[in-house]
Amino acid sequence: MGWSVAVCRTKVPALAASISEGIRCASNYPVGAALILLADMPEVSERHLLALRQAITGDRAAVFSRKGEILMPPAAFRRDLFDRLTELRGDEGARGLFSMLPGAGTISINPCESIDIDTVADLEAAGVQRGG
Structure with missing residues (x-):
């Protein structure tokens, strides 16, 4: 499919x-x-991932997912932004950088796809059954 996957194996304190x-x-x-x-x-x-990938163009260096008015991952960034991404600090992720970029775009994400699983309650709300 043309994807290169890099897995971060180190536990780090912030997004x-x-x-x-x-x-x-x-x-x-x-x-x-x-x-x-x-x-x-x-x-x-x-x-959705392919739509993000295809939205990165010569004049669009970054694309975020959007649920209503909320910007959220996943997001795609052109290589010329890699240095700026390595300078990020804190727990906000890349949202702050994205807001400063001229011509950045968004792709609507289906609300069903935007489920974020952080707790057991989130798992249960998503319909995942706990083992006994």
């Missing part, structure tokens, strides 16, 4: 540190862009 480490790893590959997605969003479809 920005994880993005930074992943982007540093991705920089070692001959890729033109990076797709940032969260492991706790299991319902994101391949269709």
Whole structure:
């Protein structure tokens, strides 16, 4: 499918540190862009990921998912932003950088795909049964 996957295996204290480490790893590959997605969003479809990938163009360096007015992962960033992504700090992730980019775009995400699993209650709400 043309994806290069870099897995961050180091436990890091903040979202920005994880993005930074992943982007540093991705920089070692001959890729033109990076797709940032969260492991706790299991319902994101391949269709949505491909739409993000296709939305990165010569004049669009970044694309975020959007649910209503809310910007959220997954997001895609062109390679020329990798240095700026490695400089991120804190727990906001790449949203702050995205808001400063001229010509950045968004792709609507289906609300069913935007489920974020952080707690047992989230799992139960998503219909996952706990083992006994």
